[in-house]
Amino acid sequence: xESYDTKSHGLDRKGRLFxxxxxxxxxxxxxxxxxxxxxxxxxxxxLSDALESIxxxxxxxxxxxxxxxxxxxxxxxHPYGHGKIEFFSSGFEGLLIGIAGIxxxxxxxxxxxxxxxxxxxxxxxxxxxxxxxxxxxLGWYLIKKGDITKSATLTGSGYHxxxxxxxxFGVIIGLLLVKITGLWWLDPITAGVIGLQITWHSYGxxxxxxxxxMDSADPKTLNKxxxxxxxxxxxxxxxxxxxxxxxxxxxxxxxxxLIMPYYWSLxxxxxxxxxxxxxxxxxxxxxVEVIVHTEPCMPECCHICSMEGCPVRQHPQIEKLDWDxxxxxxxxxxxxxxxxxxxxxxx
Numbered sequence: 001x002e003s004y005d006t007k008s009h010g011l012d013r014k015g016r017l018f019x020x021x022x023x024x025x026x027x028x029x030x031x032x033x034x035x036x037x038x039x040x041x042x043x044x045x046x047l048s049d050a051l052e053s054i055x056x057x058x059x060x061x062x063x064x065x066x067x068x069x070x071x072x073x074x075x076x077x078h079p080y081g082h083g084k085i086e087f088f089s090s091g092f093e094g095l096l097i098g099i100a101g102i103x104x105x106x107x108x109x110x111x112x113x114x115x116x117x118x119x120x121x122x123x124x125x126x127x128x129x130x131x132x133x134x135x136x137x138l139g140w141y142l143i144k145k146g147d148i149t150k151s152a153t154l155t156g157s158g159y160h161x162x163x164x165x166x167x168x169f170g171v172i173i174g175l176l177l178v179k180i181t182g183l184w185w186l187d188p189i190t191a192g193v194i195g196l197q198i199t200w201h202s203y204g205x206x207x208x209x210x211x212x213x214m215d216s217a218d219p220k221t222l223n224k225x226x227x228x229x230x231x232x233x234x235x236x237x238x239x240x241x242x243x244x245x246x247x248x249x250x251x252x253x254x255x256x257x258l259i260m261p262y263y264w265s266l267x268x269x270x271x272x273x274x275x276x277x278x279x280x281x282x283x284x285x286x287x288v289e290v291i292v293h294t295e296p297c298m299p300e301c302c303h304i305c306s307m308e309g310c311p312v313r314q315h316p317q318i319e320k321l322d323w324d325x326x327x328x329x330x331x332x333x334x335x336x337x338x339x340x341x342x343x344x345x346x347x
Contacts, residue, residue: 015145015149016067016145016149016151016153016154017064017067017068019141019142019145019154020060020063020064020067020153020154020157021064022138022141023056023060023063023138023142023157023161024057024060024061024064026134026135026138027053027056027057027060028057030053030056030131030134030135031050031053031054031056031057033127033130033131034046034049034050034053034127034128034131035050035053036127037049037050037123037124037127037128037131038050038124040120040123040124040127041120041121041123041124041175043121043124043171043175043187044107044108044111044187044188044191045170045171045174045175045187045188045190045191045194046124046128046171046175047104047107047191048104048107048108048167048171048191048194048195049128049131049164049167049168049171049194051100051103051104051107052097052100052104052164052167052194052198053131053164054100055093055096055097055099055100055160056160056161056164058096059089059092059093059096059097059157059160060157062089062092062093063089063093063153063154063156063157065089066085066086066088066089066153067086067151067153067154069085086151086153087209087212088209089153089156090153090156090205090208090209090212091205091206091209091210093156093157093160093205094156094201094202094203094204094205094206094209095202095206096202097160097198097199097201097202097205098198098199098202098203098206100198101195101196101197101198101199101200101201101202102195102199103195104191104192104194104195104198105192105195105196105199107188107191107195108188108189108191108192108195109188109192111187111188111191112185112188112189115184115185121175121178121179122179124175125172125175125176125179128168128171128172128175129168129172131168132165132168132169132171132172133165135161135162135164135165135168136162136165138158138161139158139159139160139161139162139163139164139165140158140162141158142154142155142157142158142161143155143158143159143162144158145158146158148285156205156208156209159201159205160201160205163197163198163201166197167194167197167198170190170193170194170197171190171191171194173190174186174187174189174190174191175187175190177190212247218245218246218247219325221245221252222243222245222325222328222329223325224283225243225245225254225256225280225328226243226323226324226325226328228279228280228283229276229279229323229328230322230323230324232279233323234272235305235306235307235308236260236261236264236272236307237258237259237260237272237276238258238259238260238261238297238301238304238305238307239258239259239301239304239321239323239327240256240257240258240259240323240327240328241256241257241258241259241327241328241329241330242255242256242257242293242328242329242330243255243256243328243329244256244329251286251287251288251289252284252286252287252288252289253288253289253291254280254288254289254290254291255290255291255293256290256291256292256293256328257292257293257294257295258272258276258292258293258294258295259294259295259296259297259301260272260294260295260296260297261296261297261307261310261312262296262297262298262312263311263312269294272294273290273292273294276290276292277290277292299314299315302314302315302316302317303315303316303317303318303319304317304318304319304320304321305317306320
């Protein structure tokens, strides 16, 4: 078995902290602007946008804390690092967004019953337009930064801020319709639609963070690893199997079993493990830790082994295994049963 320390790969902590602080500052400024807009217009739609901004500020504080903690190196109590706190942060953000969505829907229903008068719509439209543009730019920046640094916190915040921008533009459309048609009920209806959209968005965030915390399989990563191994396969690497992949914050952990010639020296096995590690590490931008569990070949493996000049071969190769996702993530013993001929008396 071989393990390797993760590397930084330029995933700068300062850049992530700057993005987190920027999110908090912008969130506070836009919160003030939106509540000012609500105070001036008495619009339920603008109130719904302002309520979501409260969530933005709270989650920005949570994100900053998560970024600080996730940057800590692995220690005795946390051998895989502290990165998973980012998934807690993302899930907490989703919960708060869901609560905000429910409150917005309640306020929309209340406004439909009370019929409040909406005033100074032009000024409200200007303020919400400014907020929407700023949030759109910030959301785009956070998503890009999150992708570069492999930060679930920044990516989640980016999509949340971007959804807040969409909310603002929805409010703008609703207020324009109120201004043009004079139909007051379009204001709370717009707020209700926004509340439903926010609640649905919260479900997505909570589901994604839960999947990450439970180390759910990542088909995209597993497929990428499968293709890398297939494209770089060597005859001495008889068969990889039991591939696992999971993230802890920005760090990617890969774990796989590999059958190799039983008569190889430890030096030969060690060099092969390093070669596999280098192939996988160079293919990902995030820090990668690879753990290879080497296993000695058995007589049954001769039927799937393409190694030429093997001094201990007992049976000819019958079939070349495809190193696809089914093989890599499954148990090799099952694959051998399927690929070999049970009626062959030499097995």
